[in-house]
Amino acid sequence: MIAAYLLSDKSLGLKSLAFSRLGIEMTPITELIGAGTKQIPMSLVDIRQAADYACADADVTGQLTGLLTDELHKQGLWQLFNDVEMPLVPVLVHMERSGIALDTELLRQMAHRLGEQLIKLEAEIYNCAGHQFNINSSQQLGSVLFDELKLPTGRKTKNGYSTGASVLEELRGSHEIIEHILEYRQLTKLKSTYIDSLPRLVNPKTGRVHTSFNQTRTATGRLSSSDPNLQNIPVRGELGKEVRQAFTAPPGSSLLSGDYSQIDLRSLAHLSQDQGLLDAFNHDEDIHAATASRLFNVDTARVTDDMRRVAKTVNFGVIYGMSDYGLQQATELSRAEAAQFITAYFEKYPGIKKYLEATKQQGRDLGYVETLLGRRRSIPEINSPNYQIREAAERMAINMPVQGTSADIIKVAMVRLYQEMVKRHLKSKMLLQVHDELLFEVPDDELDEMRQLVPEVMSTALKLSIPLKVSINSSRSWGELK
């Protein structure tokens, strides 16, 4: 763990660490195949040889421990490692081993229904095009839309026309085929990635779906989830919610979720100490409405839905280092209006502007940026002479401390909650983490206690300059949680 954590790049495994830190060359187990060699799966290796390799692994890991521990101390990262990341390991083990129950019958019904719908959609698309083609091929689709049907071309990719959803959205109304394609894309995505795949992944021994939570994979300190990814289960739209309904609690229990409200903007408020943002959260205001009121110079009560929508986009955009062009693309605004809104935003929140500038400056001076708990991201390209590379690096530098501080917070909450649940001998299980949400399986007789415990621990995980607000919901399925 210590080696993997310090150098989280996935290409830097034990083998390369052994070489760079200890000068030890570790040879993989290979066999000769023709002219080259091929790695043999461990399951097929002779047991004596496997033992030697296992001992070498343990030996090298032991030798690395001292070196890397020193380095963590020198970089001020020991506390984060020792008090957060290491205690998180058994929590993630528990979550992975627990798995989550899946209503495969519901998914099979959906698969059948969507299959029939897709056949009809295909026919309509072929009819519009005048011939059959592979709708899943963006190359073929681009040729149908832009060469044959002569629709106005938008962005291009390196291999041809872009046919992404944002391009198609702008073509909506110009031809009947566009809407069919958008629907086709949505249905095939959900069907192939979730509805058809998930039932195959139910473990026959446990009858549940078990993900892997990757602790050393991201540049910001977030977790990721893979095989299957349970952090990107659909939620938007009717169909999305229906997929989520297939994630269920067994009889006699419920699923319970604790969600941080606006955690990234709260992280930003704390990091920047911007007075306006702090005040808004301290008064528990609707943050997007509060921003709208400032941007449009109207009372909060007179903020319209449209004004709030723009403010929400700007609030998120700021966390990502958005440009006027980016804001224009994401809204109905013109480029000039978008630029005006960004200027206005920083005038109304001067603390945020100062903070973002200081963060970029730290990146330039030290070569890295950091979160509330000192987690670092190296930003070597922030001094690049190439405008494009440098700007991209600045956006990473702006975003990482915010996203990473939120990750710090929820990780601490997970460790504390798990330890408290063990201490109280609760049978409830922590199942999933989705960046600002924790999902639990809770026996009926523990529901009252967990509904109190989860928000209590989540909201006090770290003490910030503003309250951490947590919403709590329980239901028989993930899709019915609101």
Add this chain to the structure above:
DNA sequence: GCAGTCACG
């Protein structure tokens, strides 16, 4: 194995 696309926060 990469490119394009799209699901999530």
Add this chain to the structure above:
DNA sequence: ACGTACGTGACTGCG
């Protein structure tokens, strides 16, 4: 003048 919002993972097509 440049290209254009951060972080992920999975699926399909294609060479």
